Amino acid sequence: VKTxxxxxxxxxxxxxxxxxxxxxxxxxxxxxxxxxxxRKEFLRFNPARLNIYYIAGILITGITxxxxxxxxxxxxxxxxxxxxxxxxxxxxxxxxxxxxxxxLKTKPQLSAVIKRESINSKFIPQxxxxxxxxxxxxxxxxxxxxSITSNISDSLSRNGISGDGSAxxxxxxxxxxxxxLLIDPNAIVGCSPLKLKFHNKSxxxxxxxxxxxxxxxxxxxxxxxxxxxxxxxxxVLEVFRQGGMSSSTAxxxxxxxxxxxxxxxxxxxxxxxxxxxxxxxxxxxxxxxxDFGDGSRSxxxxxxxTYSRFSNYDVRLVVFSDWGCTDSLTVFNAFSGSEYxxxxxxxxxxxxxxxxxxxxxSKSDEAAQVFHPSLTGVTDYHLKIFSKLGIPIFESNDIxxxxxGYHKGQLCxxxxxxxxxxxxxxxxEPFTRMGDVTLLKN
Amino acid sequence: MMSDQQIIELCARHDRxxxxxxxxxxxxxxxxxxxxxxxxxxxxxxxxxESFLKIFxxxxxxxxxxxxxxxxxxxxxxxxxxxYHKNLxxxxxxxxEEFKSIETGVISFEEDFYTSDxxxxxxxxxxxxxxxxxxxxxxxxxxxxEIAELLGIDTxxxxxxxxxxxAVLRDKLEKLGKLKSSYSGDN
Numbered sequence: 001v002k003t004x005x006x007x008x009x010x011x012x013x014x015x016x017x018x019x020x021x022x023x024x025x026x027x028x029x030x031x032x033x034x035x036x037x038x039r040k041e042f043l044r045f046n047p048a049r050l051n052i053y054y055i056a057g058i059l060i061t062g063i064t065x066x067x068x069x070x071x072x073x074x075x076x077x078x079x080x081x082x083x084x085x086x087x088x089x090x091x092x093x094x095x096x097x098x099x100x101x102x103x104l105k106t107k108p109q110l111s112a113v114i115k116r117e118s119i120n121s122k123f124i125p126q127x128x129x130x131x132x133x134x135x136x137x138x139x140x141x142x143x144x145x146x147s148i149t150s151n152i153s154d155s156l157s158r159n160g161i162s163g164d165g166s167a168x169x170x171x172x173x174x175x176x177x178x179x180x181l182l183i184d185p186n187a188i189v190g191c192s193p194l195k196l197k198f199h200n201k202s203x204x205x206x207x208x209x210x211x212x213x214x215x216x217x218x219x220x221x222x223x224x225x226x227x228x229x230x231x232x233x234x235x236v237l238e239v240f241r242q243g244g245m246s247s248s249t250a251x252x253x254x255x256x257x258x259x260x261x262x263x264x265x266x267x268x269x270x271x272x273x274x275x276x277x278x279x280x281x282x283x284x285x286x287x288x289x290x291d292f293g294d295g296s297r298s299x300x301x302x303x304x305x306t307y308s309r310f311s312n313y314d315v316r317l318v319v320f321s322d323w324g325c326t327d328s329l330t331v332f333n334a335f336s337g338s339e340y341x342x343x344x345x346x347x348x349x350x351x352x353x354x355x356x357x358x359x360x361x362s363k364s365d366e367a368a369q370v371f372h373p374s375l376t377g378v379t380d381y382h383l384k385i386f387s388k389l390g391i392p393i394f395e396s397n398d399i400x401x402x403x404x405g406y407h408k409g410q411l412c413x414x415x416x417x418x419x420x421x422x423x424x425x426x427x428x429e430p431f432t433r434m435g436d437v438t439l440l441k442n
Numbered sequence: 443m444m445s446d447q448q449i450i451e452l453c454a455r456h457d458r459x460x461x462x463x464x465x466x467x468x469x470x471x472x473x474x475x476x477x478x479x480x481x482x483x484x485x486x487x488x489x490x491x492e493s494f495l496k497i498f499x500x501x502x503x504x505x506x507x508x509x510x511x512x513x514x515x516x517x518x519x520x521x522x523x524x525x526y527h528k529n530l531x532x533x534x535x536x537x538x539e540e541f542k543s544i545e546t547g548v549i550s551f552e553e554d555f556y557t558s559d560x561x562x563x564x565x566x567x568x569x570x571x572x573x574x575x576x577x578x579x580x581x582x583x584x585x586x587x588e589i590a591e592l593l594g595i596d597t598x599x600x601x602x603x604x605x606x607x608x609a610v611l612r613d614k615l616e617k618l619g620k621l622k623s624s625y626s627g628d629n
Contacts, residue, residue: 023474024470037461
């Protein structure tokens, strides 16, 4: 009774005194709360007030218009420079020769010589040379292959020439038509890694400097250079002599080397019967030539092949890119991992609950309750198990049937048993194995 | 002087001034509610702030049926429960078998003997779980079944936590009472 009274007292005490008790919050809380309200209001969509959606809208509009304005003004200086560039074309006096034998696609251009008339000039900034070369290429494009044509029209339009491109070209030809052929070959196309030998054919000069467009340079007269990364490089030769300098440029286009890569599936294929699939992981390639090593070939992207007999074969894949670059990969002894074998364990633990029957699969017998081999490529199989006294207690002609440790329904005693197996592999090779196995009990 | 109805209408339109008035009018009462559920005043103010954010941004949900104060109180209590759940894992949980009720001389608790500050203090010292159940049952008047649902616990847990909370409170109040009477006796 006492506690009951106390309890109700306690409850009454708290509910009466505290239900409507007021506590003065700190001054800081009010401003903190109002700040948070303002922040939340800002994040909330409300058409009547400034909030994040308005700011975002304004930002996007601002950035878009800024980009538009910049790109519009960015175009104009280029179109202005191009007439100057045409003037500068005559300021060159050097030769670039690329020897034959370099694996190029545009072979007719290989060992041609560039020659330009010489007019001394005190300044030849590289920036101005750039558009010159675009025009060189424009000329070049008329005679060279299609891929280059498209490159050029790209670069022309980038520089704002394309608007009256045809007019520009005619003008060029009018002015330098005696040069036209000699400028032609300074577009060099090849596959990465591209090794080139450059020749400076200037008659006399004090020094020269080659810049290769990939960050490298050389002061040799006839440097050799390897371009190992795909891309378009502008090679500039500056020749210094008394009274001034002159320069000449050439474009080197390096196409990526394709990469031949493939995988043979399945991993542990069993010849000759299995259908072998070749998974193709090649990059930058458009054309494929397979050689399966047994005399048959294929042009498919991912061919399948069935070998007619067991042997070790070398599988070879040659790939070709759009630009005629090639790569190849050969897997020697491609099926060495799939040799036939049969191996037996040396112990097992039968199920004490009763005979399991002895049928097994690689997954079902994790507890090692059945004595059975691990094998591939076995066609003919005959297993016999004897006790230590030589009495046969188990026999199987079925590869999928192992010994469960029982004999006539009775679990055999733990101990050592002798096994012997005879059979044939798929290639016709016979085998005989024997050994002992310990029957364990847990 | 704005009426509650005006305040509600203006707050529904996110009127900054009406929000201030609402805060000035009810923050003390609601902090009283929050303080019962918190372990100290700072935590109570956190809960109060969250509650007001909810009130300001969901005031259109107040249907007008029932009292406005009741709705505000409910928001605060629910916020306190959410807060409790959020911080549950950070709390050091004390198992209080040691606070078994001890028979003492004090038979009943006189209402006027303790100030509300003292009662708050005693409540704040309770472990969070006990405090939740005790407040919801003894002060808010929820049933154990409802409390169990709100807190996501078993009904029996709610009941046992309530009785343990009472035992602890009784013990604390008695100690406080003895301290107080000896103190006043000395003077």
